[in-house]
Amino acid sequence: MRCSCDRIVAFVFALGLLLIGAAAHAGPYEDALVGFTQGSLSDTGDAINAVAASGNPLAPVVLQALKDARLQFSAEKKQVFIKTAGGKLLNAATGKPFTDAPPADLDDVIVNNRLRNAIDAALGSLTLMAPEANKRYEAAQAVFKSRDESALPVLEKALAAEKDARVKRALAEARAAIILYQADSSAADKIAAIAVIRDRGDQDALGLLDGLPTDLPPEVAKAVAAARGTIQSTLALWGGVQNAWYGLSLGSVLLLAAIGLAITFGVMGVINMAHGEMVMLGAYTTFVVQEIIRTRYPGLFDYSLFIAVPLAFLVAGAVGIAIERSIIRFLYGRPLETLLATWGLSLILQQAVRTAFGPTNKDVGNPSWMSGAFDLGGITVTYNRMWIICFTLAVFVALLGMLRFTRLGLEMRAVTQNRAMAAAMGIRTARIDALTFGLGSGIAGIAGVALSQIDNVSPNLGQGYIIDSFMVVVFGGVGNLWGTLVGAFALGIANKFLEPFAGAVLGKIAILVLIILFIQKRPRGMFALKGRAVEA
Amino acid sequence: MGAFPLTRLIDRAATIFLVLLGAFAIAIPVLNLLVPASSGLHVSTYLVALFGKYICYAILALSIDLIWGYAGILSLGHGAFFALGGYAMGMYLMRQIGSRGVYANPILPDFMVFLNWHELPFYWYGFDWFLYAALMILLVPGLLAFVFGWFAFRSRVSGVYLSIITQAMTYALMLGFFRNNFGFGGNNGLTDFKDILGFPVQAEATRNALLVTSCLALALGFLICRAVVTSKLGKVLIAIRDAEARTRFLGYRVEAYKLFVFTLSACMAGVAGALYVPQVGIINPSEFAPGNSIEAVIWVAVGGRGTLTGAVLGALVVNYAKTFFTSGLLAPYWLFMLGGLFVAVTLFLPRGIIGTLKYGFENRAAKSAAAEDALDIEPATAPAEGAAPQPSAAE
Numbered sequence: 032m033r034c035s036c037d038r039i040v041a042f043v044f045a046l047g048l049l050l051i052g053a054a055a056h057a058g059p060y061e062d063a064l065v066g067f068t069q070g071s072l073s074d075t076g077d078a079i080n081a082v083a084a085s086g087n088p089l090a091p092v093v094l095q096a097l098k099d100a101r102l103q104f105s106a107e108k109k110q111v112f113i114k115t116a117g118g119k120l121l122n123a124a125t126g127k128p129f130t131d132a133p134p135a136d137l138d139d140v141i142v143n144n145r146l147r148n149a150i151d152a153a154l155g156s157l158t159l160m161a162p163e164a165n166k167r168y169e170a171a172q173a174v175f176k177s178r179d180e181s182a183l184p185v186l187e188k189a190l191a192a193e194k195d196a197r198v199k200r201a202l203a204e205a206r207a208a209i210i211l212y213q214a215d216s217s218a219a220d221k222i223a224a225i226a227v228i229r230d231r232g233d234q235d236a237l238g239l240l241d242g243l244p245t246d247l248p249p250e251v252a253k254a255v256a257a258a259r260g261t262i263q264s265t266l267a268l269w270g271g272v273q274n275a276w277y278g279l280s281l282g283s284v285l286l287l288a289a290i291g292l293a294i295t296f297g298v299m300g301v302i303n304m305a306h307g308e309m310v311m312l313g314a315y316t317t318f319v320v321q322e323i324i325r326t327r328y329p330g331l332f333d334y335s336l337f338i339a340v341p342l343a344f345l346v347a348g349a350v351g352i353a354i355e356r357s358i359i360r361f362l363y364g365r366p367l368e369t370l371l372a373t374w375g376l377s378l379i380l381q382q383a384v385r386t387a388f389g390p391t392n393k394d395v396g397n398p399s400w401m402s403g404a405f406d407l408g409g410i411t412v413t414y415n416r417m418w419i420i421c422f423t424l425a426v427f428v429a430l431l432g433m434l435r436f437t438r439l440g441l442e443m444r445a446v447t448q449n450r451a452m453a454a455a456m457g458i459r460t461a462r463i464d465a466l467t468f469g470l471g472s473g474i475a476g477i478a479g480v481a482l483s484q485i486d487n488v489s490p491n492l493g494q495g496y497i498i499d500s501f502m503v504v505v506f507g508g509v510g511n512l513w514g515t516l517v518g519a520f521a522l523g524i525a526n527k528f529l530e531p532f533a534g535a536v537l538g539k540i541a542i543l544v545l546i547i548l549f550i551q552k553r554p555r556g557m558f559a560l561k562g563r564a565v566e567a
Numbered sequence: 568m569g570a571f572p573l574t575r576l577i578d579r580a581a582t583i584f585l586v587l588l589g590a591f592a593i594a595i596p597v598l599n600l601l602v603p604a605s606s607g608l609h610v611s612t613y614l615v616a617l618f619g620k621y622i623c624y625a626i627l628a629l630s631i632d633l634i635w636g637y638a639g640i641l642s643l644g645h646g647a648f649f650a651l652g653g654y655a656m657g658m659y660l661m662r663q664i665g666s667r668g669v670y671a672n673p674i675l676p677d678f679m680v681f682l683n684w685h686e687l688p689f690y691w692y693g694f695d696w697f698l699y700a701a702l703m704i705l706l707v708p709g710l711l712a713f714v715f716g717w718f719a720f721r722s723r724v725s726g727v728y729l730s731i732i733t734q735a736m737t738y739a740l741m742l743g744f745f746r747n748n749f750g751f752g753g754n755n756g757l758t759d760f761k762d763i764l765g766f767p768v769q770a771e772a773t774r775n776a777l778l779v780t781s782c783l784a785l786a787l788g789f790l791i792c793r794a795v796v797t798s799k800l801g802k803v804l805i806a807i808r809d810a811e812a813r814t815r816f817l818g819y820r821v822e823a824y825k826l827f828v829f830t831l832s833a834c835m836a837g838v839a840g841a842l843y844v845p846q847v848g849i850i851n852p853s854e855f856a857p858g859n860s861i862e863a864v865i866w867v868a869v870g871g872r873g874t875l876t877g878a879v880l881g882a883l884v885v886n887y888a889k890t891f892f893t894s895g896l897l898a899p900y901w902l903f904m905l906g907g908l909f910v911a912v913t914l915f916l917p918r919g920i921i922g923t924l925k926y927g928f929e930n931r932a933a934k935s936a937a938a939e940d941a942l943d944i945e946p947a948t949a950p951a952e953g954a955a956p957q958p959s960a961a962e
Contacts, residue, residue, distance in 0.1 A: 302727050361914055366727045367641045368913040371868060374861050375909020382902035498738050498857065501731045536742050543739040547715075547732050551722040 060087035061124050064111045067097075067140045068104045076146055080181055083153035089126045091157045096123075097140055098150045105134035112137070152179035159189040164198050171201035175235070178212045204231050208239055221247075222254045229258035232265040233409065269409030274527045280416040282523025283423040284485070286516060287478035288496040289503035290427060293515040294471035296504055299447070299464065301359055302370040305377040306500065307493025308384075309472045312350060313343035313479020314488045315384060318393045333398040336480060343476035350380075351472025355465045363464075377493070385490040395483040419481050426477060431512055433470075443467050502546050508556030517557060522546075575797050576790070580925075584876045585786060591618075592782035596775035615774045619846040621886050622781040626788050626839035628866045628882035629875060630832040633792050635864065636873030637801060638828050639808030640725075644733030645836050646860035647740050648708035650850065652837025654744075655707055657757035657850040658691060659700035660768070664761050677759070678752045688750045697764060704841040705834045712833030713826065720822035720829070725811065734857045741855030756851025763845050774846065781842045785879070788835050792875050795828065804828060862905070868912050871919025880921060 063085055066078025079097070082090045093113065096102040101114040102123070111123035112133075120129040142150070155173035158166050159182070167189070174182050186206050193199040207224035210216045216224075228236045240259050247255065288310055295303045317339040324331050324338075331338070354376060362369045397415055404413040434440035445453040446463045454460045479492070486492060499522075507518025522542060529538035550556075577585070595618060598610040627649050634640040666673040670680040674687060693699040715736060719729055747753035766773045795801050806814040807821050815821045844850045853859075863882075870881025885908070892901045912919070918926055 302730075358910060358914065365913075367730065368917065370641070370643075370727060370730060371861070371865060372910045372913040375865075375906040375913075378902045378906030378909070380906075382899075382906065386899060498731075498735055502735060505728060505731060536746055540739045540742055543735045547735060548718070550724055550728065550732055551718045554722050554724050554728065 058085070058087070060085035060090065064093070064123055065109055067102065067111045067123075068106050068109050070104075070106060070138075070141075072141065072143060072146065075140060075142065076149055079146065079149050079153050083157055083181075089123070091154060092126065093123050094150050094154050094157070097142060098147065098154070100139055100142075102140045103137050104140055105136050106138070107136050108134055110134070111140070148177065149179075152177040152182060155179070155182065157185075159185055159202070160192075164195045167193070167195070167198045168201050171198060171205045174205040175201070175208045175239075178208050178239075180209055180213060183209050183213075203227055204236075211239070211243065218248045218251050221251045225251070225254045225258045229261050232262050234266065237262045237266065266409070272408070273410040274531070275524060276410055276412065276416075278524030278527035279420060279520065280523070281526055282520035283416075283420040284482065285496075285499055285503050285523050286427065286519035287419070287423045287481055288475070289500040289507075289515055289519055290423075290430065290512070291471040291473070291475035291478065292500045293504050293507075293512055294430075294474065295468055296501070296509065299467055299471075300366065300509075301363075301468065302366050302373065303359075303468075303471070304370055304374040304497065305354065305380060305493075306373075306472075306475055307495070307497035308377045308380040309347040309351060309475035309493070310479040310482060310496055311384065311488075311490065311493040312347045312380070313339075313476030314395070314483040314486075314492055315388060315393070315479070316343040316346050316476065317480045317483040318388075318395050318488055321395060332396070333400060335396075336398060336401075336484075339480045340477055343480045344473040345476075347476025347479070348469040348473030351475075352465050352469035354472075355468035359468065360461065360464065377497075381490045381493075388490075390490060393488040395488050397484055401484060415484050419485065422481055426474065427512070427516060430474065434512070439463075439466060502543070505550060505556055506546055511556075514557055576793050580874075580876055580921075581789070581793055584789065584879070588782055588786055588789075592779050595778060599775055600771065612771050612774055615771075615778055616846050617890065619774065619778040619781050620843060621883050622778065622785055623839045623843035623846065624863070624866065624886050625879040625882040626781070626785050626842070627836050627863050628870070628878040629785070629788050629792055630835035630839065631863055632867045632870075632872055632875055632878035633795065633835070634828055634832045635867060636875075636878070637796050637808060638804040638825055639811070640825060640829060641727075641730045641864065642733045642829075642832075643730045643857060643860050643864065644735075644737035645832070645863055646857075647733075647737035647855055648712060648833040648836035649840035649843070649859075649863075650740070650744075650852075650854035651708045651711065652704045652840030653844040653850040653854060654751060654757070654840075655694075655700055655703040655837070656841035656844045657760075658694040658703075658751075659697060660760040660763060660845060661757050662691075662695045663763065664759065667761055668759070676752070676757075678747075678755065679750070682747055684750075691750070701841075704837050708833040708837030708840075709830050712830045716826045716829040720825045723822075734860070737855050737860055738857050741852050741857075744852035744855060752851070754852060756849055757844075758849040758851075760845060760848060768845050768848065777842065777846050781846070784838055784842060788838070789875060789879070791831070791835075795831070796875070800824065800827075865905075865909055865912065867919075869908065869916075869919055871922030871925070874919070874921040874925065877919050877921030881919065884920075 060082065063078050063081030066074045066081060069075070079094065082093055093102065093111070096113040101116075103112045103114055103120070104110065105112070112129055113121040113123050113126075115121060120133060121127065122129045151173065155170045155177060158170035159174070161167050161170065171186075171189075174186060183206070186202060186209065190199065190202045190206060193202055204227055207227035210220050210224040211228065225240075228239060237259065240255055240262070243255060288307075291309065292303065292306050295301050295306065317336070320339040320342060321332070321335045324335050354373075358372055358376065359369060362372060401415040401418055404411050406412075434443060442453070442458050442463050443466075445456070445458055446460050446467075450460055453463075482492065482496075486495075503518045503522055504515055506522060507514030507516070525545075526538055526542050529541055532538075533541055595610055595615060598608055599612060599615050602609045604611075627645065630648075631642065631645050634642060661676045664676065668677040668680075670677050672680045675684060679687070694703070715733075719732065724732065743749055744751055744756075745754050751757065760768045762768060763773065763777075766776070796804070803814065803819055803824050806817075806819070807824060811821055840850075840854070862885075866881040866885045867878045868881070869885055870879065871877030885905075888904070889901065892898065892904060897904075916923060
């Protein structure tokens with residue numbers, strides 16, 4: 032039923048098309064199309080440029096079809112057809128469906144790589160006039176890269192009409208790129224173009240200048256050298272900023288992993304080798320929360336981390352308190368034994384998680400507000416890294432505030448400074464010990480929630496952080512949260528700045544060696560406790 | 568040293584130990600080579616290699632006991648010295664392959680051909696000669712321990728700080744050896760060995776010879792450790808372990824004592840690693856893993872630290888248990904057991920097996936109501952000699 036309707040409509044169309052086609056013949060677009068029917072590459076090339084220059088709204092469609100090898104022609108009838116993705120034929124001259132029996136000699140229009148580049152350039156210059164700003168911007172960037180001289184007239188027209196400042200700048204840069212590579216443009220024009228390119232200041236701009244021929248007039252060559260210097264220093268600056276950002280990001284991860292350790296090791300003097308496993312428990316808590324949300328309440332997925340953070344704190348904190356009550360309290364004053372016992376615990380916890388969840392990596396998703404990235408100046412900032420830095424600082428401030436302003440914090444500090452006196456003042460030191468250990472473990476659990484967003488969630492998750500965390504605490508100074516903060520960011524940034532020179536692994540080795548040497552110099556870290564507390 | 572009494576060097580426990588070790592070193596090859604395979608008493612070649620491995624672990628445990636049990640230095644990076652000794656031996660064994668490798672290159676080991684290296688790195692020179700390799704087996708771990716210890720002890724890094732940085736040291740070495748461009752075979756390590764001193768590594772006779780050599784090395788290491796701990800030096804070490812600051816105030820150069828014993832211990836660990844490699848047939852960077860070093864510490868803790876014989880016993884017992892449990896149905900639970908062992912030993916058996924036996928024995932014998940702190944560990948020697956260093960220091 033519908034089929035026959037279509038046919039009738041198409042037939043009427045086809046009749047109309049024939050009439051219109053006859054009447055509208057001899058426009059520049061239609062003339063250009065004929066070039067595709069000659070079957071020679073050079074004619075096709077001319078046709079591409081002519082179609083692009085015609086300004087016909089069908090031109091981008093034809094060129095896109097040509098690029099995708101969907102443009103067909105009949106040499107006999109001198110007609111060009113666009114094959115749609117659905118396999119239908121459109122008349123390229125009119126853009127209307129072609130319903131007659133396909134011509135017997137229908138054949139693809141052949142293109143080679145040179146022509147493909149020409150198509151890209153032509154498409155680029157065509158979309159320079161597109162109504163969407165983003166499309167125009169991308170087209171300008173394409174022209175900037177292709178430096179196709181034939182796009183210059185369109186480009187100048189577009190530049191004159193452009194309102195959007197960002198697109199206008201991109202157009203100006205594209206124009207400058209063309210002028211720079213044009214053999215017959217004047218030295219003054221070229222110098223002006225160099226200034227535009229210099230202001231762009233990125234890697235592409237540098238590449239553009241590097242690719243210039245060497246036989247430039249001296250004043251132009253001078254301008255190029257100056258511009259290259261400027262761009263290189265800008266790039267070096269942004270490279271430094273990028274490294275610093277990566278360093279901050281790594282530092283925040285280290286800080287998150289180490290901050291709980293700073294409590295248990297720094298404040299209590301307990302070596303907890305199972306600290307990394309507390310981080311792992313936090314990560315697995317996130318996994319379980321997300322699994323439940325996925326199966327029961329898919330709409331809550333974006334809030335999964337807000338649910339996971341308190342849960343991870345409770346889970347890891349409870350496990351921590353259980354460990355303190357059952358094992359560590361019998362080992363106070365015997366740090367080496369504590370180390371061994373907690374190492375054993377870490378093996379047990381790892382194996383328990385491996386038994387319960389399997390040895391493979393678990394898939395923990397990023398909520399929508401944590402995925403993606405944005406550009407800030409010359410660097411790319413991913414949202415998850417940014418939120419983790421914010422989250423780390425929030426945890427740090429909260430912990431600092433808790434130690435300073437709450438009763439529990441006061442009692443913790445009292446027990447740390449003088450256990451016997453604190454007990455004499457009526458503080459239940461055993462309870463404070465358990466709570467402090469629980470707090471440190473709970474914070475490790477929170478760290479696990481954050482790390483689940485950027486690292487593989489597997490039973491070995493914690494092991495990767497334990498040595499680094501100890502390094503941070505030892506480097507920063509035991510018993511001092513500020514030391515941990517400075518230590519984490521110093522190590523993170525140093526690591527990222529060493530990486531370009533030494534590679535990731537050697538950079539890490541260098542950091543370990545530096546810390547080992549640093550401990551020689553200051554055995555108690557950067558911010559060492561002074562006075563009686565030192566030997567306690 | 569003419570006045571050095573042999574009876575003090577080899578006390579009753581040491582005699583029992585050496586006799587048992589000697590009997591073991593004779594019995595196993597005899598049961599393997601001379602008793603026919605059909606007999607119930609026959610020991611398979613697989614077991615010979617396994618026992619050889621255990622003996623190497625026992626030497627490593629002994630070296631840890633020397634520094635942890637007597638000088639209070641808990642090294643969590645002794646696996647690094649073990650692995651370095653192993654790599655030195657592995658390099659010698661690689662050079663012995665000659666042109667019999669897969670690529671049949673007369674100069675370069677297979678992995679270098681594979682990585683498109685064109686000449687042997689300079690640090691591989693000399694490993695064709697066994698004597699040079701043997702020297703390196705002692706020298707490389709010893710030198711690393713000397714430099715590391717010199718820095719660490721001089722600036723009085725001790726206790727858990729030392730434990731953590733030794734762990735960082737072995738971790739850094741592991742990362743390094745995992746890299747292909749270090750020239751040690753990357754993560755595949757060194758393997759496919761053919762000959763040692765002209766004998767095929769895989770042959771039964773060679774395996775038995777390696778086992779006997781390992782037993783001899785263990786006996787020698789044991790005697791050296793006994794000589795150290797029963798000498799005046801040993802007394803100072805025990806003093807350092809129990810009260811480092813006081814020993815320093817008494818005028819002893821604590822760092823020098825520690826450095827000596829740490830370096831000696833590293834050399835022993837290197838020998839253990841060197842004997843280990845031909846018996847298991849491979850050395851790779853996972854030997855540097857911090858977990859291995861910590862596991863070796865628990866052998867000592869199980870057997871009883873500060874007893875020497877305990878360290879050996881602990882290494883044998885724990886490793887036998889590991890072989891037994893990881894090969895059967897219980898394999899998934901082995902890590903639970905190992906972890907539980909760490910916890911249980913530190914909580915309930917702080918003296919270890921031998922330490923507990925000895926302590927109970929001495930307590931009953933002496934009936935001295937020693938009101939000592941339960942956490943203290945008795946020196947291995949008779950209590951009457953415990954006070955020896957003080958008079959000499961007071962001079």
